[in-house]
Amino acid sequence: MNVDFGNALASEATLGVSGASLERLDERVAAIHDRIETGIEDREFGYASLALPDDTDPEAIEAAVDDFDPDAVLTVGIGGSALGAETITAALGVDGHYTLDNVDPARTRGLLDELPLESTLVNVVSKSGTTAETLANFLVVREAMARAGVEWADRTVVTTGESGPLRELADEHDLPTCPVPDGVPGRFSVLSPVGLVPAAAFGCDIESVLDGGAAGRASLEPSLFECPAYAYGAVAYALEGRGATTNAFVPYAEALEPLAEWFAQLWAESLGKDGLGQTPVRALGATDQHSQLQLYRAGRTDKLVTLLRPHERVDVPIPETGVESLSYLGGATLGELLDAEFEATEASLAAAGQANVRLEIDRLDGESVGRLLYELEAACILVGELSGVETFTQPAVEWGKRAARGLLGGGTFEEAEAVDDKTVRRVE
Amino acid sequence: MNVDFGNALASEATLGVSGASLERLDERVAAIHDRIETGIEDREFGYASLALPDDTDPEAIEAAVDDFDPDAVLTVGIGGSALGAETITAALGVDGHYTLDNVDPARTRGLLDELPLESTLVNVVSKSGTTAETLANFLVVREAMARAGVEWADRTVVTTGESGPLRELADEHDLPTCPVPDGVPGRFSVLSPVGLVPAAAFGCDIESVLDGGAAGRASLEPSLFECPAYAYGAVAYALEGRGATTNAFVPYAEALEPLAEWFAQLWAESLGKDGLGQTPVRALGATDQHSQLQLYRAGRTDKLVTLLRPHERVDVPIPETGVESLSYLGGATLGELLDAEFEATEASLAAAGQANVRLEIDRLDGESVGRLLYELEAACILVGELSGVETFTQPAVEWGKRAARGLLGGGTFEEAEAVDDKTVRRVE
Known part of the structure; x- marks a missing residue:
C-alpha cells in the first residue's frame, strides 16, 4: 500500500504530530523492526504470522x-x-x-x-x-x-x-x-x-495473494519514512497518544467492506488492552458521508480517519441527462464521482483540522490485497510494540466464554453465577 | 422497548451515573418533554418526525x-x-x-x-x-x-x-x-x-409498523423513570458527560444489523456537532464478541455498550453429539446459546466496570420494530436537547458536497480548490 499522512501532521490537524516527533519516534521504530525481524525468523508466537x-x-x-x-x-x-x-x-x-x-x-x-x-x-x-x-x-x-x-x-x-x-x-x-x-x-x-x-x-x-504477502514482507524497513506499514502504524500510535482514541476505517470500495470488519478485529483484539487501544469504527465510502461525516468533521476531536481506495477500478459511465441541474454528472463515470467524493471528504476533514490518512492500493487483485493485509498486520504489531501491550493474546474474551458455558450447563463456573447477580433498573 | 440501565449506575460502572444525578436530570427531562410535545403538536421542523x-x-x-x-x-x-x-x-x-x-x-x-x-x-x-x-x-x-x-x-x-x-x-x-x-x-x-x-x-x-410508532408516541412521559425512550437518552447523555464518548450499539439478531447502521446515522448526524456527540459503533452479537469484546472490556473506559435483543425468536435445536467436550450443546437451541452469550457479555462488561444498557423488544414484528425506531428517535432528540445542539441539521456535510461537485466540473467552488492544496507526505 501507499500511505500519505500529510493530513495527520501537526501543521494540518488539531491532534497532528510534528515532523520532529516523528523523527524521534523513528528511532523506536528501528529498534522494534529488529525485534519483529527476530520474531519472524524464530517463528515466535504471534510474530510467526x-x-x-x-x-x-x-x-x-x-x-x-x-x-x-x-x-x-x-x-x-x-x-x-x-x-x-x-x-x-x-x-x-x-x-x-x-x-x-x-x-x-x-x-x-x-x-x-x-x-x-x-x-x-x-x-x-x-x-x-x-x-x-x-x-x-x-x-x-x-x-x-x-x-x-x-x-x-x-x-x-x-x-x-x-x-x-x-x-x-x-x-x-x-x-x-x-x-x-x-x-x-x-x-x-x-x-x-x-x-x-x-x-x-x-x-x-x-x-498471487501469498505473493502480495511476500511483497509486504519485503517492504519492511527499519524506518517509518521508508516503510508504508510502519508509517501507518507509527502515525496511528502518535495520534492515539495525542487523543485520537477512535480509528474510523473507511474503504471507498464495496468489495473492501469485509476488510474493514477484518481490520476492526485486528485492531480491537490486538490493541484493546491495559486501558489502551483505538476503537476501530467500520465505515464505507461514499455511503457513510451521508451518515458519519457530520460527526467526523464537527464532533469530538478524538479521531483518526483512515481513507482507503484502489487506484484502478472497472468503471461505469453515467448516461447523459437533459436535466440541467444534473448535467455535470453526464459524461462522468461512477468511479470518477466516487474518487471526487474521496478527495472531497479528505479535504473536508483537513479543513476542519480532523486528522486523516490516505491508504491506496493499485487495484482489487490478489497481489494488492495480499500485500495490504500483510502491511496492516505489520502496522498493528508495530502499534502493539510501541504501546507495550501483549498484541497476540485476547484474555478479556475468556470471562464471557466461561459464563456462557456455565449458563448452558456445560460445567460450574463462578462467572455464570455473576450473571444472576445483575443489578436491574428497568423502565417499561 | 424495555430499558434496563442497572449496569450504567455508578455502583456498577466506572463512568456510571448515580441515582441522585438521575433524579436531578429528570427535572430537565420533564421540561424537555414539554418542548418536544409542543414541537410535535405544531409540526415544527424536526419534531414533526x-x-x-x-x-x-x-x-x-x-x-x-x-x-x-x-x-x-x-x-x-x-x-x-x-x-x-x-x-x-x-x-x-x-x-x-x-x-x-x-x-x-x-x-x-x-x-x-x-x-x-x-x-x-x-x-x-x-x-x-x-x-x-x-x-x-x-x-x-x-x-x-x-x-x-x-x-x-x-x-x-x-x-x-x-x-x-x-x-x-x-x-x-x-x-x-x-x-x-x-x-x-x-x-x-x-x-x-x-x-x-x-x-x-x-x-x-x-x-403494524405505524401502530408500533403510535405506541412509541403514547409511551412518551415527562420522566425518564416512566419512559423507556427518555431513560435510554438520559442515561446515554449522562454517560457521555462522564466520558463515554463512544456508543457501541450491539443487536443480538442478524435481522437488526441494518438497524444498527440506521442508529449510527441517527446518532452521528444528529448529535455530532459543536465538538460533542458519541461516536456510534456498529457491532453484532454474538459475532463481535470474537472481535470487539476484548476492547470493550479491557480497552479505554470511554464507552457505553448498548445491547439489544428480541425476547422471542423462532428457534433451531442443536443436534446431540457424542463428543464429550461438546455434549453440553446438544439439547440446547441456537437461540439459547445466543441468549446465554448476550447475558454473559453483559455480565462480563459489568464485572470490568464497563457501562452497558440492555434494550429489549418483544419480537421481530412490525409493531415491535416500529415502536423501537420511534423510541430511539425520541431518545436521540432528548440527547440533542440536553446537549444543546441543533439536532435536526447536518451543516458539516455541505462542504464536501460542494468540493465534489466542483471537482466534477459542476461549477466553481472554493472547496474544490482546497483539494488541490492537499499537504502530501507519502511513503511508498
Missing part, C-alpha cells in the same frame, strides 16, 4: 479442495476463523461465499434453506475444534444436509489444529483437512488456509 | 405500489433515503430488497447484472431530487433497464419532495409517487414513505 507468506503451502490448500467444484462455499467459523476468508473472496469479487459466523437461529435456518446443499462445500474452521458457536452451527448444518439427502462427509473440508474434536472427526471420516498454523492468533491467520480455502475452492489464484 | 405515525397514510403508500408484484425491489437512495427502508425489510425478514446506496461501479454493475430487471421494482428516493449519488445511479439503472428491454417507467416508483428533477420526471412519465414529508430530516423519515415503500411493495403489514 508475518512469516505466513513463506510458510503457507498453496498447493496443499488447492489439493484439499481439488475434488470439489462448488456452486457455493459455506464457511462455518467465527471471528478470525471467518473474517479473513470473507475479506479475500469479497475483495476478489467472488460470488457464492457464505458464512455462518453467528448463532442467530433465523440466519442459520434461512441460509440453509436457501443454499443448494448438494453443490455446496462446507468449510468448517476452528483451531481448537471446540468453539461453541462454530460447533453448534456445524451440527445444525450436518443435520440439514442429511435431511436434504446429501452426505455431509463428501462435501466438507476442515481447517483445524493438530488435535481436538474436529481433528478427530476429520480422521474418522477421512475428510480433507488443512492446518491452522502454529503460533498464529486467529486474527492474524488470513494468509494461511484459514483465509485461503474458500478462494481456492472457487479457483482463485491464491498464490 | 415524531408525528409521523399519525401523519403517514399507509393506504396511499400501498396504492402507489399496488400495481407491482415484484420479485425484487431496488431502492436507489443514500443515507436516510436508504437506511430506514433497509432496516424495516430486514427486521421483518423480507428477502429481495436490494439497495444502491453507493457509487461503486463494481457494485452497481454487479447488482444490475444479477437482478431480474423485468420483475424488479425500482424505488428511487431523494427529497431534493438532486442527490448526486442517487441520480447518477438512477441514470445507470434506467440505461440497464432499456438494454434489457424493460420499460423503466413501468417499473419505477418515486419518493421525493414537492419539486425538483425527480418530481418533474415523475409528472412527465406519470409515475406513481410518494411524498417525503415536510419538516422531517432524512434520518428521521423511517416511519414515512421513505422507510415504508419497499415493505409495502412486498405486501408487509406496514400499518
